Amino acid sequence: MKQTITDILTEALARAKDKGDLILDVHPVITLETPKAKNHGDLATTLAMTLAKPEAKSPRVIAEIIIRNIQDRDGVLEATEIAGPGFINFVLKQDRWQQTLFDIDAEGNQYGFPNVGRGEKILLEYVSANPTGPLHVGHGRGAAVGDALANLLRAVGYDVQREFYVNDAGRQIRNLARSLYARYQQALGNAMPFPEDGYHGSYVEEIAEGLLQREGKKFLNTPFEDCEAPFADYGREAMLADIRSDLDAFGVHFDSWFSEASLLAAGAVQQSIEELRARKYAYEKDGALWLRSTAFGDDKDRVVVKQDGSYTYLATDIAYHRQKLSRGFKTLVNIWGADHHGYIPRVQAVIQAFGHPRDALHILLVQLVTLMRHGQPVPMSKRAGDFVTLRDVVQDVGSDAARYIFLTRRSDSHLDFDLDVAKEQSRENPVYYVQYAHARIASLYREAESRGIAVPASDGVDVSLLDSEEEQDIIKALAQYPEVIEEAALAYEPHRLTYYLQNLAGLLHNYYFKQRVITDEAGRTGSRLFLMKQVKTVIQSALGILGVTAPERM
């Protein structure tokens, strides 16, 4: 729809230039928007106002010139007017809008998915929780955002790979092993002090119990140094299995799980360092090896290899991102907890040090979630070991409600997650509002079927009967879906879909209340059922991207 008007405007500008009405040294970018107020037409452009200065004419004069040069060959325009300081408002012919219903009917669940990605490969890394404890609610938000974003990017034609980076090297795992070892010994009656900075959660005891059952007492008198590996391996695998099953219950699935330890084992870290050296972005000072990240705007250079010869966390991250790039991904997207934002310049420096543009890496920050219960924040202390896990929340409120709520806010703003509201299957819960719209339509079909009325095929529909204000509003909302999808995808903002859905569902509920779909007139009933079918398709499509089910009944 926008494209059609853009073409008409481009042509009008060219004509005005040929006739000498406008100078047009630089070809202006034509932007169209959907006005908020209905009496401002269906689409509006600010073109005349942006041209005012270069053309040295008043916006309204320019607008007149543009309109004079418009040729509407296909007859899509109902009216064109100049308004306010120089807006040009377009009103489209009704049948033009109604045409979108046939588009949706023909394209089905592919409707509204423009192929802007053209198969370009994107690596989307998210969650990437340390395998040292259960997923918490913040991970859940990252998972919901990442998964929806992956769906969204796929919808617009990107070749998306969803990856979970497993931090299975270094001190955290060692810590887990030590904690596990202590619990194991304690379970066997061996008084053993619990490590100061160990993991205190009860899950550690459960894992220790599992290990005990599998391996028996054979480590009872073995010093930790001699059995760290089996404890680390067992702990890692047990935690990953837990994480996997939690994500599974949440409907989040990854294409790949990338192990940090595998980078070390393959010598990738060493190779990366060599390459950085060759590129002159690594140097030695004070007995350590540094990344010259200041060359790319970081505050200071960063240590990669410590004085004692061991690697910093950055070292494996360097290797990991190099590895990602070497797999042929042009675009990398990382979803991080907002508390890691100080790390961004460093990693962007890494990307550039390897010769890639800074914006090859996008980092989305996800703010932490505050769980609310009875109007009070639920205390979350990982230190104490008892915190509300993602699993608890999903079991409590259900996957649909949790995912939807995670996606109702932009990811970098704080989120209060009210457990009572999320659990309540009532009007206060936004996810039910949208799902109810879908179920209502499904219910309409059942009703129609019971009366022997079928939804007509596209060639048997008279869409011109859909001429009420409510019907027009719905049709226009459906026509907007493709842009919402495209813009949400390109901005990496899946939350826009929840707002779109609220609006569409609202229009549907309003229409449903005001007008009857199944009427005495067969033609009208048919056209309305046809309209409902397309609404249902779009709701299902958008919910699908968010990873929320579209129920037939509730």
Add this chain to the structure above:
RNA sequence: GCGCCCAUAGCUCAGCUGGAUAGAGCGUUGGACUACGAAUCCAAAGGCCAGAGGUUCGAAUCCUCUUGGGCGCACCA
């Protein structure tokens, strides 16, 4: 001290990358079920977009400063 993010209705938040009269949900008040699902709908009240300057035809949106919150500033991961 330096850097990043945030500040919009009583509460929780949108605001389409600079457009026309700033929106939604909850909450409050008052209405709508003998017809397809009332998990719904309609209406009302509620705002100095934290404050002050600046950029321009035009600012919640961009720039600077101030105030007030969150988070980072490791040879930790």
